[in-house]
Amino acid sequence: MEYDDGEELEYEYASTPTVPARTAFRRFWPLTRGLRRWLLLVWLCTVLAALAETEAVLLFGDLTDHALQKGSPAAFWSPAGKWLVIAVVGAVVAYAGNSLAAWVTERFVMRLREHVFDHVQQLPPHFFQRHRQGDLLSRLTGDVEAIETMVVSGLVGAASAAFSALFYAVAAFWLRWDLAAATFVLAPLFWLAARRFSGSIKDVSREGRVADGAITSVVEESLGNIVLTQAYDRRDAERRRLHEEASAWFRASVRSTRLNEAYEQLVQVIETVCVLAVIGIGAWEISTGRMTLGQLLAFAAFLGYLYPPVRGLAQLGLTVTAATAGAERLIEILDVRPSVSDPRRATEAGRPDGTVEVRGVTFRYPGAEKAALEDLSFAVSPGELVIVTGPSGAGKSTVSKLLLRFYDPDFGDVLLDGVPLRDFPLARLRAYVTLLPQETLVLRDTVRANIACGRPGASGQAIEEAARAADAHDFIVRLPDGYDTRVDPNSARLSGGQLQRLAIARAILRDAPVLVLDEPTTGLDAMAARRVVKPLRRLMTGRTTIMITHDLNLAPDADRILVVDRGRIVETGRHDELLARGGAYARLHRSQNNAVTDTGELRMPLWGEALPRPAHEPYGTVSGYLPDGRPLFRGEEAWPGG
Numbered sequence: 240m241e242y243d244d245g246e247e248l249e250y251e252y253a254s255t256p257t258v259p260a261r262t263a264f265r266r267f268w269p270l271t272r273g274l275r276r277w278l279l280l281v282w283l284c285t286v287l288a289a290l291a292e293t294e295a296v297l298l299f300g301d302l303t304d305h306a307l308q309k310g311s312p313a314a315f316w317s318p319a320g321k322w323l324v325i326a327v328v329g330a331v332v333a334y335a336g337n338s339l340a341a342w343v344t345e346r347f348v349m350r351l352r353e354h355v356f357d358h359v360q361q362l363p364p365h366f367f368q369r370h371r372q373g374d375l376l377s378r379l380t381g382d383v384e385a386i387e388t389m390v391v392s393g394l395v396g397a398a399s400a401a402f403s404a405l406f407y408a409v410a411a412f413w414l415r416w417d418l419a420a421a422t423f424v425l426a427p428l429f430w431l432a433a434r435r436f437s438g439s440i441k442d443v444s445r446e447g448r449v450a451d452g453a454i455t456s457v458v459e460e461s462l463g464n465i466v467l468t469q470a471y472d473r474r475d476a477e478r479r480r481l482h483e484e485a486s487a488w489f490r491a492s493v494r495s496t497r498l499n500e501a502y503e504q505l506v507q508v509i510e511t512v513c514v515l516a517v518i519g520i521g522a523w524e525i526s527t528g529r530m531t532l533g534q535l536l537a538f539a540a541f542l543g544y545l546y547p548p549v550r551g552l553a554q555l556g557l558t559v560t561a562a563t564a565g566a567e568r569l570i571e572i573l574d575v576r577p578s579v580s581d582p583r584r585a586t587e588a589g590r591p592d593g594t595v596e597v598r599g600v601t602f603r604y605p606g607a608e609k610a611a612l613e614d615l616s617f618a619v620s621p622g623e624l625v626i627v628t629g630p631s632g633a634g635k636s637t638v639s640k641l642l643l644r645f646y647d648p649d650f651g652d653v654l655l656d657g658v659p660l661r662d663f664p665l666a667r668l669r670a671y672v673t674l675l676p677q678e679t680l681v682l683r684d685t686v687r688a689n690i691a692c693g694r695p696g697a698s699g700q701a702i703e704e705a706a707r708a709a710d711a712h713d714f715i716v717r718l719p720d721g722y723d724t725r726v727d728p729n730s731a732r733l734s735g736g737q738l739q740r741l742a743i744a745r746a747i748l749r750d751a752p753v754l755v756l757d758e759p760t761t762g763l764d765a766m767a768a769r770r771v772v773k774p775l776r777r778l779m780t781g782r783t784t785i786m787i788t789h790d791l792n793l794a795p796d797a798d799r800i801l802v803v804d805r806g807r808i809v810e811t812g813r814h815d816e817l818l819a820r821g822g823a824y825a826r827l828h829r830s831q832n833n834a835v836t837d838t839g840e841l842r843m844p845l846w847g848e849a850l851p852r853p854a855h856e857p858y859g860t861v862s863g864y865l866p867d868g869r870p871l872f873r874g875e876e877a878w879p880g881g
């Protein structure tokens with residue numbers, strides 16, 4: 240089952256599609272390319288080790304009959320010497336085989352993990368909004384390893400076990416066909432036992448894998464929210480959440496162990512029945528003189544070698560079935576397709592001047608009911624600054640996602656220098672359009688590396704120049720190790736404003752013709768916001784800039800302002816024109832100024848006595864609320880045109 244665009248993916252995983260082991264195996268087998276000859280070598284080592292063991296068993300029978308039973312020390316040396324040589328050769332071969340098996344296995348795991356990781360990195364933003372990070376982590380770790388059991392160890396194990404079983408079976412028949420026949424009559428019991436347990440083991444493994452993902456998610460979310468947890472004393476609630484998921488995991492683990500143990504013990508009983516049958520028949524044969532004790536002991540020893548591979552084959556079926564639960568979870572992720580891909584025939588156009596045109600764009604998020612943008616059109620020329628503003632949920636950030644081609648529009652086009660974005664190779668497009676996102680993204684690395692990621696390979700001088708232009712150089716050199724100071728996303732070392740200036744330095748170094756700024760001053764206090772204005776201006780100079788913002792302090796500088804509401808442009812013009820028009824923009828501007836200057840608003844009841852507004856009251860019946868439910872300030876009307 241393939242997902243077109245993740246529409247059917249839900250937050251919970253109860254719906255993970257079931258996949259037969261064979262399909263799962265076929266799906267991941269191509270990843271063993273280049274490793275297969277090594278797999279063959281591993282298998283050969285196992286075969287050689289089995290041959291060595293067989294020879295050792297035969298020598299043991301020889302020793303019993305000639306050296307032990309006849310009490311002849313002279314008959315000891317020759318078989319003992321051979322046995323020792325065979326033991327040493329067998330040990331060397333087994334060591335080489337097992338080491339090689341580990342190498343092949345780990346290479347496969349590494350390759351698979353990189354493959355899934357690479358795929359996940361191309362998935363669209365809504366995928367990450369809808370999936371719990373912890374669960375993704377668990378899929379990339381535990382589930383990846385589970386598949387190794389299925390594809391590599393499973394395959395080599397099955398091939399080796401099948402060979403050993405066949406080999407020892409032939410040897411047993413050759414030694415004593417009647418005893419061997421008696422044993423093999425009972426062999427299907429192993430298979431029946433495995434069949435009986437396989438379904439339950441797959442179910443319980445699936446429950447275990449899901450619970451594992453849920454636990455990682457709870458821990459990850461809880462640690463990410465530690466301030467909320469501590470400030471609101473939510474420890475008990477968080478503990479309960481963890482307890483719930485951990486209980487599911489606990490139940491699955493205990494059930495899994497019980498099932499495996501029950502299977503093991505059943506197999507032991509079957510084995511005992513087989514051994515007793517052999518001893519019974521053997522005793523009778525020895526009494527009639529048709530068999531020596533040495534032969535019987537050698538035969539019993541063969542059984543000791545024969546059972547593990549037979550049992551292993553059955554057990555392997557169970558292991559592979561359990562691993563399929565992990566495979567299903569990876570296949571589910573691998574089937575989600577990226578929302579955009581490289582064009583078949585890329586445009587030959589070189590570095591663009593930066594003319595951006597959004598032409599009649601309509602876009603709906605996969606799975607969403609309403610369009611986030613409807614018939615949106617605007618154009619920005621090189622060197623121009625266009626501000627996109629509007630109320631929360633209007634579609635502003637969606638504009639930025641389309642400009643960077645995280646998504647393609649459903650209708651209409653976004654063009655760069657007249658070429659549709661979908662005709663640019665993604666890597667080139669992202670080099671031409673730089674995003675300065677709302678949350679400042681920091682790599683766990685040095686300050687230098689954090690700036691250099693704007694242009695990998697940039698010289699130290701270029702990095703420093705970018706930092707100076709971003710007004711970041713001064714605070715960087717004051718850090719304990721200057722440019723070599725290590726920072727990380729949770730680092731308390733840098734303030735919000737400093738992080739933002741670091742991001743500006745990165746964007747300056749990237750030197751793209753088009754710049755998309757998503758709320759560049761949101762989250763900064765007035766002082767910090769003022770400090771980033773100058774570096775921002777330097778960054779914007781000579782580039783096409785589209786700034787998405789609620790903060791209208793920069794609006795007087797803009798060449799054009801687009802006021803967006805419910806996915807449509809409702810007003811457009813320069814700051815003064817729009818203010819003079821007294822429409823949506825003027826109201827937004829006024830409400831912002833009301834909000835930032837202390838009018839005593841915070842200390843006043845919001846709306847006479849009528850607080851709070853009942854949640855079910857539809858918008859429109861009380862004129863004092865915005866469409867998103869926020870109360871209006873005194874004397875303000877709902878906007879736009881409200």
Ligand SMILES: Nc1ncnc2c1ncn2[C@@H]1O[C@H](COP(=O)(O)OP(=O)(O)OP(=O)(O)O)[C@@H](O)[C@H]1O
Nearest residue numbers: 365368604607611630631632633634635636637638
């Ligand atoms: N991943 C998503 N799936 C479905 N709908 C989405 C998704 N992301 C956003 N939306 C919806 O699309 C609309 C526009 O969202 P967008 O984030 O562009 O608004 P915005 O103007 O940037 O809001 P804000 O100022 O609060 O950031 C909203 O109605 C929102 O609920």
